[in-house]
Amino acid sequence: MADLAEVRGLAERLISHHLPGQGWQFGFDRARRRGGVCIYQTRRIQLSRALAEVWAIEQCEQVVLHEIAHALAGAAAGHGVRWRAQADRIGCRRETLSDGGVAERDAPIVGVCPNGHQFFRYRMPSGPRTCSRCHRGFDLRYQITWARR
Ligand SMILES: [Zn+2]
Ligand SMILES: [Zn+2]
Incomplete structure (x- = not known):
């Protein structure tokens, strides 16, 4: 905080x-x-x-x-x-940051799209999210599946 x-x-x-x-x-x-x-x-x-x-x-x-x-x-x-x-x-460590700006090493929630792009979050997203790298804008063909690690 x-x-x-x-x-x-x-x-x-x-x-x-x-x-x-x-x-x-x-x-x-x-x-x-x-x-x-x-x-x-x-x-x-x-x-x-x-x-x-x-x-x-x-x-x-x-x-x-x-x-x-x-x-x-x-x-x-x-x-x-x-x-x-x-x-x-x-002195920027160039960690992988998701579009939410969450550092990969810290995030307990990992998401993956059908094409294997990864996303990192601190909290489970409340609604469906789709991959911004596969397609700009919301598109359910590229829905992200989330898991706690
Ligand atoms: Zn950048
Ligand atoms: Zn993708």
Whole structure:
């Protein structure tokens, strides 16, 4: 359980350290299906308020570093070699994060789609979820099956 004021302070320090004088700003948003986002057009790095509330501060830090690496590498880099180089340089551990931003090693709930893509959650999803990697948007052909491990 992270304190949101503490998360904000940490994120702002990390951003001013790694992206000095470039106008990048931090904010919380209402997202629930992903943890962090890097918005290049408006130079904002945002964290899900709902997820930040349940994460440990170290996990918030990792997600902010992940997004800072995106800001450094540029939108075209994706999660490719340029992004990975920046992530390594700034201390992002590059753990597999699900679209909920949940780190693989911590999550008690594992989901798998018909094509074998894995997803990680702290809580059992309440309704059906479908694979965002197989298909953008909800599509029951790609329904995820969840199990507690
Ligand atoms: Zn990313
Ligand atoms: Zn899939």
